[in-house]
Amino acid sequence: MTNLPNISRRDFVKLAGSTAFLASLNWDELVRLAVAQAQSGSINIVWFEAQDCAGNTTALIQATEPDLIDVLGGSFHLVGPGNVKLAFHETVMPEWGEGALDILRAAVEGKLDPFVLVLEGSFPQDEKAGGPPGSDYYCYIGDENGKPISCVEWMRRLLKRAVAVVAVGNCASYGGLVANKVIERVQGLPQSKWSDSPTGAVGFFDDPIRGIKGLVSQLPEAEPFRKFISGQCSLKPGEIRGDCRPAVAVPGCPANGNGQLRTLAALVLWAKGLLPLPELDVYW
Template sequence: TYPSIKNLLIDEILPGKHITLRFHPTIMAGQGEAVLEVLEATRQERKKGFVLVVEGAIPTAENGMYGIIGEMDGAPVTMLSWFERLSRDALAIVALGTCATYGGIPAARPNPTGCKSVSHVLRDLSIPTPFIQIPGCPPHPDWFVGTVASILLNGLPKASDLDELARPKAFFSQTIHENCPRRAYYDERKFAKKFGDPGCLYELGCRGPVTHADCPLRLWNGRTNWCVGSGSTCIGCTCEGFLDAVSPLYVKLEEAQFPKEV
């Protein structure tokens, strides 16, 4: 898939524009207190000059102790505490993935760790930093790279560039159902009775009619395939409130839940 992680971190993402990745626990070489010091240096030296990208829901129960990102002076450092510190000084926040945007599976009932979305925690803490939401479990790489490239090229998106859930309209303006290659089956009321059958997957619980994303057009894994293309239903992973809001999976939606344009 292009661009690769190496391309993004080393090459110009746009002419004259580079990404400087200051912290990522998976791909950075550093560890321990030294990398937390990098976070603090970024906050102090680049106030309102950096974009904070958050992956994962934020555990808030027990003062955030269910989400530890490291230690400083022998004391645990929580994701919640650092999110609060960094988010106040960020130019903007990108909530990347359904867990960050809506809480996702960690915030599903009974949610013993008190996981919350980025927007929920911002609201709780009265932090006014603007945010962009890129849901998906997982989010498509193009959605993230395209959003970052747009920020580098044009600055922060205008309100008209985002939908009511702060998602980029470039990627989330249409439902899966609108562009699904099985849509003609739905219009003809030809429904699959079991997985593997030809026909629309609506009666097998497809969430495509209420899910906004461009998966049928963009495809995944180097434009190889996507969920419905592989014979599965859409499970609605970009829907607000996923997982609880679309559960139980593989149970038929009521057509009353369809957007008006369907």
């Protein structure tokens, strides 16, 4: 006999009511409203999860100063006019499927400008970046004409519009655990050798310890960020330029939730022209 979960009448009624509520929502209208709200003069956050465990998102949800509800509800008011909007986050956004992709496409098309791009998780090399056949399927979100849109391809598109990049967690920053080399056993021989990560995973920044080149060194679209972190250019408060854009790493496994939101606040205040950019160390 199947073991059924023990659920009270009160919990059953709550569950049934929630299901009915979600089923009654007009999801197309929710997407339209989300895009319209993001176009209302706020600085937007596009939070992109690639090859991740969502540990940094879990830490973000536990942040307290400010908390995620303040950000989602648009009540995270910073110094000066306007506020911040979390326009896209795969884990916590109500939209899903094509509706969620429509918001991501709106960011690519410039409809969510200005936005800060937050990265969580590492990025496996796709075929266009030199990965093996089928590597587009290692990490992809959505498809076009029957082909997957790889996570690296989304980076090619989003980096063209993002005014700043924040990499949260070790994976997004430097590749993390999944970028480690692995031991490959040689058949018939007692010895073994080290091979690169099976997915060719990298972070956004270069890893100076393991010698792994990140997206900032691999993608032409990342050149404005590469110039900034290499010290070839500097930015004044509110100076948003196409040829020089800031990028900051918030490493950790996971990164502290308060640290994540405070770093975002620092970049938003810079974009508003209210504060200079924070000083960065050799690990950005």
